[in-house]
Amino acid sequence: MAVLPNLPRLDGKTVLITGASGGIGQITARELARRGAHLVLVCRNPERAEQTRALIQEASPQSAPDILLCDLSVLAEVRVLAAEVLRRYDTLDVLINNAGIMPGALTITNEGHELSWVTNHLAPFLLTNLLLPRLEAAGQARIINVASEAHWLGEIEPAQNFRNDREKYSPFTAYCDSKLANILFTNELAHRLDLTGITANSLHPGIVDTGLVHPGSSRLLKLLWLLARPLMVTAEAGAQTSIFLATDPKVATISGRYFKNNKPARTSSTAQNRAEASRLWRISEEEVGLE
Numbered sequence: 001m002a003v004l005p006n007l008p009r010l011d012g013k014t015v016l017i018t019g020a021s022g023g024i025g026q027i028t029a030r031e032l033a034r035r036g037a038h039l040v041l042v043c044r045n046p047e048r049a050e051q052t053r054a055l056i057q058e059a060s061p062q063s064a065p066d067i068l069l070c071d072l073s074v075l076a077e078v079r080v081l082a083a084e085v086l087r088r089y090d091t092l093d094v095l096i097n098n099a100g101i102m103p104g105a106l107t108i109t110n111e112g113h114e115l116s117w118v119t120n121h122l123a124p125f126l127l128t129n130l131l132l133p134r135l136e137a138a139g140q141a142r143i144i145n146v147a148s149e150a151h152w153l154g155e156i157e158p159a160q161n162f163r164n165d166r167e168k169y170s171p172f173t174a175y176c177d178s179k180l181a182n183i184l185f186t187n188e189l190a191h192r193l194d195l196t197g198i199t200a201n202s203l204h205p206g207i208v209d210t211g212l213v214h215p216g217s218s219r220l221l222k223l224l225w226l227l228a229r230p231l232m233v234t235a236e237a238g239a240q241t242s243i244f245l246a247t248d249p250k251v252a253t254i255s256g257r258y259f260k261n262n263k264p265a266r267t268s269s270t271a272q273n274r275a276e277a278s279r280l281w282r283i284s285e286e287e288v289g290l291e
């Protein structure tokens with residue numbers, strides 16, 4: 001897919017993107033900076049963050065992206081990140097929750113969460129809720145959650161104990177569950193933000209040749225990734241729907257939808273289930289400790 005050429009400029013707009021240090025997030029950040037946005041790059045690795053800043057400035061010499069360091073798998077760090085954003089920026093026009101991992105062996109964080117659940121779902125859930133005042137202050141703002149077609153195989157477990165059971169754990173299932181959570185969260189958020197100027201949409205970026213499956217991934221996943229290689233698109237192509245949702249006037253007031261290839265797309269029936277979305281919201285509030 002070609003880079004979208006005719007989208008409006010974003011001069012004066014502030015865009016915060018997580019997972020900007022590689023893959024789809026890095027290209028999304030580069031392209032939005034090229035359109036004049038002020039980028040806030042949330043990364044966990046300072047060297048990779050600086051490399052991304054250099055890449056963006058090479059493409060857009062006028063841009064001056066900020067870097068905020070945060071390991072999103074640690075909710076205490078997410079709270080510090082949110083406090084820093086609230087301190088530094090008066091308004092936030094676009095929030096792109098892009099960072100995500102495909103887990104390897106079961107890892108429980110020091111805060112007691114399964115690694116992919118906290119990184120892929122709880123962190124964006126908490127961050128978004130904490131940043132709502134700055135999105136509201138922008139008047140018109142967009143929240144974009146990078147989900148996946150993997151959500152079709154996901155389900156929301158009753159409580160985190162189920163995710164932390166070593167006997168039953170499957171990294172792929174954990175990933176699918178977290179991606180279903182991305183869509184349910186987006187839909188519930190859109191519902192709660194109805195009648196405000198903030199929209200919330202989710203997307204599938206395609207099967208994209210990035211670092212998502214890594215040497216620590218399970219053998220089965222590495223094999224599936226290898227088999228999928230002929231179908232894969234580049235990170236440039238994978239970033240297009242995020243860029244579209246962040247910029248296109250046609251979607252300025254559309255909310256609570258799931259997009260593929262810049263178009264609304266079908267989701268699983270579970271992903272559309274209102275009761276499931278509000279159940280997930282309650283579970284998530286409890287797990288992150290939000291009132």
Ligand SMILES: NC(=O)c1ccc[n+]([C@@H]2O[C@H](COP(=O)([O-])OP(=O)(O)OC[C@H]3O[C@@H](n4cnc5c(N)ncnc54)[C@H](OP(=O)(O)O)[C@@H]3O)[C@@H](O)[C@H]2O)c1
Pocket residue numbers: 018019020021022023024025042043044045048070071072073074098099100101119146147148149204205206207208209210211212213
């Ligand atoms: N690739 C695909 O085929 C595909 C398909 C569907 C959906 N997606 C979704 O697309 C999104 C982007 O993935 P990608 O394919 O671009 O993968 P990627 O190349 O692995 O990039 C993931 C990004 O997330 C960051 N990240 C991971 N864990 C983090 C943490 N704990 N704290 C802060 N940042 C963290 C990574 O930082 P580091 O640079 O430090 O590792 C990296 O910048 C994910 O949400 C993924 O689920 C991808």
